[in-house]
Each structure stands twice: as C-alpha cells, then as structure tokens.
Amino acid sequence: MDLSYFQKLSQAKILVVGDVMLDRYWHGDTGRISPEAPVPVVKVSKLEDKAGGAANVAKNIAYLDGQVSLLGIIGNDDNGSSLQALLKSEKINSQLISQDDAPTIAKMRVISRHQQVVRLDLEETFLEAHSELLLQKLTEIVDDFDVVLFSDYNKGSLAKISEMIQVAKAAGKTVLVDPKSKQLADYRGADFITPNLNEYTAAGGIKGDEQVLADCARKIIAECGIGAMLLTRSEQGMSLITPSEKHDFAAQVLEVSDVTGAGDTVIATLAVMLGTGMPAKQAVEVANVAAGLVVAKLGAATVSPEELSAKLTQYLRETGEQYQAPTQEILHHIELARQRGEKIVFTNGCFDILHAGHVRYLAQAKARGDKLVVGLNNDASISRLKGPERPINPLDERATVIGALASVDWVIPFGAVEENDTPAKLIEQVKPDVLVKGGDYKVEEIAGADFVLANGGTVEVLEFVNGCSTSNVIKKIQSN
Incomplete structure (x- = not known):
C-alpha cells in the first residue's frame, strides 16, 4: 500500500x-427512585452535544x-x-x-453510570x-x-x-x-x-x-x-x-x-x-x-x-513506511483533543538509538495524561548538540520508530535553525497541560517550563533508567 x-x-x-x-446527552448520577413513578431520578451534572x-x-x-x-x-x-x-x-x-x-432532528439521551436510561427522539x-x-x-x-x-x-x-x-x-x-x-x-x-x-x-x-x-x-x-x-x-x-x-x-x-x-x-x-x-x-x-x-x-x-x-x-x-503529518495538521488534532477534555503531555529528545530506557520513560510520560506529544530534534540540531558524527539514524527513521510506540500519539520535529535547539517555541505552539523531562534537571532549568506553568500546567522531572543511554550503546558497538 x-x-x-x-x-x-x-x-x-x-x-x-x-x-x-x-445528538444530545444528559449525564448524571442515579441515587433514588422517583416517588412519582417507578423510574430512576437522574441528577444531571453535564450536558453534551x-x-x-x-x-x-x-x-x-x-x-x-x-x-x-x-x-x-x-x-x-x-x-x-x-x-x-x-x-x-x-x-x-x-x-x-x-x-x-x-x-431539527434531535436524539436526546439520558446517561447514568455509563448506561442509557432513556432516549427521546424529536423529529418529523x-x-x-x-x-x-x-x-x-x-x-x-x-x-x-x-x-x-x-x-x-x-x-x-x-x-x-x-x-x-x-x-x-x-x-x-x-x-x-x-x-x-x-x-x-x-x-x-x-x-x-x-x-x-x-x-x-x-x-x-x-x-x-x-x-x-x-x-x-x-x-x-x-x-x-x-x-x-x-x-x-x-x-x-x-x-x-x-x-x-x-x-x-x-x-x-x-x-x-x-x-x-x-x-x-x-x-x-x-x-x-x-x-x-x-x-x-x-x-x-x-x-x-x-x-x-x-x-x-x-x-x-x-x-x-x-x-x-x-x-x-x-x-x-x-x-517500512510511516506517514509523518505536517506540524500544522498535528497542532489542529492536538487542539481537537483538548476540546474533548483530554490532557496533553509533552516531552522531547533526540531518540537517536531507541533503547529500553526510552520506552519506559515515554510510557511513564504518557501515564501523566491522555495524549503524548514528542518533540524530536532534527538532524541538524542533533549534530550541533552531539557532534558531526550524530545522528546515527536520520529524522524520518527516528520518527517512524518513535511514532510506532503505543505510548506516543504525535511526533513533531524541531530545530530548524540554531536558536531552536530547545523545544521552547514548539511548546508554545502545543500548549501542553503537562511538560515532562527526563534527568536531574531543576524545573526552572527546563526549556518551556515557564510558559507551561504560566498557563496553568505542570512540569515533572522523571528519572532515566540507570545504565540505559544512546552513548553507551554506541560505545558498546564501537568496542566490538
């Protein structure tokens, strides 16, 4: 295909x-039977169209x-x-x-404890x-x-x-x-x-x-x-x-x-x-x-x-094919998820050679919310940060591997110019509810943390798995 x-x-x-x-939904809890008829009384707490x-x-x-x-x-x-x-x-x-x-044709549903109590159809x-x-x-x-x-x-x-x-x-x-x-x-x-x-x-x-x-x-x-x-x-x-x-x-x-x-x-x-x-x-x-x-x-x-x-x-x-959506399309879908009440989590990294530490870290990040966005340094950015011999794997291949993980919902590259080697500008576009970073950082040292906190979000620092690093993997390969 x-x-x-x-x-x-x-x-x-x-x-x-x-x-x-x-389609209109009234959601609420049921705690008693109506004194007027043998039907449940639903106290409506949420209306959804x-x-x-x-x-x-x-x-x-x-x-x-x-x-x-x-x-x-x-x-x-x-x-x-x-x-x-x-x-x-x-x-x-x-x-x-x-x-x-x-x-207008309308279907009105009363929902309590994930069960439909009644549906009312207004139509001709x-x-x-x-x-x-x-x-x-x-x-x-x-x-x-x-x-x-x-x-x-x-x-x-x-x-x-x-x-x-x-x-x-x-x-x-x-x-x-x-x-x-x-x-x-x-x-x-x-x-x-x-x-x-x-x-x-x-x-x-x-x-x-x-x-x-x-x-x-x-x-x-x-x-x-x-x-x-x-x-x-x-x-x-x-x-x-x-x-x-x-x-x-x-x-x-x-x-x-x-x-x-x-x-x-x-x-x-x-x-x-x-x-x-x-x-x-x-x-x-x-x-x-x-x-x-x-x-x-x-x-x-x-x-x-x-x-x-x-x-x-x-x-x-x-x-071996993987579709990478343009950034603006991804931002649109992130906004739709936000409108549905889903919590957006953001993290970032090079993810040059994926290892068990990365997989566990991303799973932990996803557990902080509903959708996980991964900012991925592009090739030029990694070369500036890690040296001219990096990355080992080009952006398209790294995005394919990261995007295939069950914990990851969206992958967005960044680092088009030198001043964008941090994801700060991307974070301002994504507007995450939770910003996650791995390592021993202090919150005030994390790029984009001030923006997330100012907008009512949270910032969390997760520990990396000991002994797992891309550099160690590369050294092990070179020693053999």
Whole structure:
C-alpha cells in the first residue's frame, strides 16, 4: 500500500448530503427512585452535544483532514443553532438549509453510570419539498467537490436522491451512498454503496456461502446500476464486490467496545481516500483499519490521520513506511483533543538509538495524561548538540520508530535553525497541560517550563533508567 496518499488528505474535497441530526446527552448520577413513578431520578451534572447522522459522517471526514461541506435540512430552532455551532467548531463548512415547518432532528439521551436510561427522539419526516431544496442547492455547488457522499437515514431529506445522483454523476463526481432504502435501485448511478448485512438482506440479498453472497451482490448491483458494493459484515470484516471481483478484508479489532457510528467512519474514510486518488481496493483496506480503531472506542468516535497511519504501519509492517503529518495538521488534532477534555503531555529528545530506557520513560510520560506529544530534534540540531558524527539514524527513521510506540500519539520535529535547539517555541505552539523531562534537571532549568506553568500546567522531572543511554550503546558497538 502506498502511504504517500496520506500527504494528500487535505486535498480531498467532499460534499456530504443527507439527514443531519443533533445528538444530545444528559449525564448524571442515579441515587433514588422517583416517588412519582417507578423510574430512576437522574441528577444531571453535564450536558453534551454531538453532531449526528450525516453530520457525524462529515465530522469523521474533518478529523481525517478532508475538506468537507455538509448539505442538509434543519429547523429554524435552538437545536439547529446548536448544530450549526458544532459544525463551525469541527471545521465543517455548513450548507444547511433552515426551515420553519420542520424541526431539527434531535436524539436526546439520558446517561447514568455509563448506561442509557432513556432516549427521546424529536423529529418529523421531511417533505418532498425539503428534498427539492437540497437538490437545487446541490446543483449550484456540486462543481466545487471531487466526491459526493449521500448519508441516508430514511428521514426524508434524500427523497429525491435519484435526481441528486444524476446531478453529481453528470458533473463527473465520484458518488458514495450509505443506504437505508430497501429499494437499492433508488441509488442507480452510484459508484459505491456501503450496506451492512441487515441492509443487504432487507434489500433481497442472500447470505449463504461466500460464492452465493458474491453472486447475489453482483446481481443486485447489476440490476440497480451501481458500480460496486462495500458490504460491512461485523466480526467478518468487509467485502468489496464489483462486477468481476470480490475482495475480503478481515476485521481489524480484537475487542469491541462500541459499534456506534462505525458505518459512518467506514464511508467517511473511504470517501477521503478516494478523494486523494487512492485506488478503490486500497481505500477499502484503509477504511477497514479505521473501523477497527473506532469500534475500540466508546460512543460515536472518530480517528485521526496519526492514529490511522500508526495502525497501518503495524498492519503493513513489511513496507517500512510511516506517514509523518505536517506540524500544522498535528497542532489542529492536538487542539481537537483538548476540546474533548483530554490532557496533553509533552516531552522531547533526540531518540537517536531507541533503547529500553526510552520506552519506559515515554510510557511513564504518557501515564501523566491522555495524549503524548514528542518533540524530536532534527538532524541538524542533533549534530550541533552531539557532534558531526550524530545522528546515527536520520529524522524520518527516528520518527517512524518513535511514532510506532503505543505510548506516543504525535511526533513533531524541531530545530530548524540554531536558536531552536530547545523545544521552547514548539511548546508554545502545543500548549501542553503537562511538560515532562527526563534527568536531574531543576524545573526552572527546563526549556518551556515557564510558559507551561504560566498557563496553568505542570512540569515533572522523571528519572532515566540507570545504565540505559544512546552513548553507551554506541560505545558498546564501537568496542566490538
């Protein structure tokens, strides 16, 4: 697999069209039963809003650094305003159309002790006139995108999806559909549809053995005029079925925590990778790995390019390739993690020859928070600090090894010019909650400590493992 496509993620221009929703969560503790009825009383302590439905698909694309716009219907109400604010915070270009005669679809959940107590759905099926508005808007803006993704939750926004697909294909766009209709002919002209097994069987698909499944799927896409079917099969992974081929992809997760939103992640990842120009089979392979990551998380989660590339590096270990995201993209994902309430830890070093002391030290640093950022001296910086014979290993190789560690979330090089041999300027960009340094330093001697402390963070000094050092490793090699 060619991981160079990961350098083109931000070039993918994708329009998501479909049923947008606001997912609202009330969190609280339960300590008694209501005197009014035999139901628990939940004392709400936290309110959380999330983008749902087609908006969650768009969010997944944004987290993968794709350029994404979202087209859908909302009500002229507070829930619609909340959803618009969420989209803005997630860097999603809103093309939502407000209407007075229909409310914003909202799913209200009460959560206590990690259990859902009740869900309240506020929704009305949209009218054909609402779908006509989306069709008109799509016609106006479709030329601005490479990929058009339809996210159908059967709420009425896509009543005119046949005409919408015709518009997108006439404009030369790649079209993906996450289907809900049992009549898959409604999606005639789509390049890819991504049903799960239940949706496949509801549309007349037969499971049977692998040959029966493949033959039936091919018959469906031929009769419905669809390019290919990506069938998601839960613990059996995925199957990409075209008129002439079937490619199976094994599930990439050992322990499932929550399958919520996994289908959104699959089609979002597929859209982004196709938007970079990646061939379909490879794009599905990446989407399958993304699904494995997201189902290991709780809730409608997302994956970042760094998570995905690190997992792919393990998955494709024999290729020796590792994607290094540009600094600005990493800083963006750090900020998103901060917005989710995650604690950011920063440390830095040369890490020229990785040894057990480094691995233990980085694991200890990660334990101080939720995400670990490693500032990595570049080659010129190491030569200035250690001498002209160093580094032993160049920056790309050091970043690959460090980035593959389970404790490390992001690697950012520094030291472009001589005055930047300390990570002080990088620390000001990262804004960590915890700054960690190894050795016998005093806090006031650590570069960037004053900035972190002034911003309410903490600084910790960890002891290095005795007997473990790069210099000792080099001396041992030279003595032999």
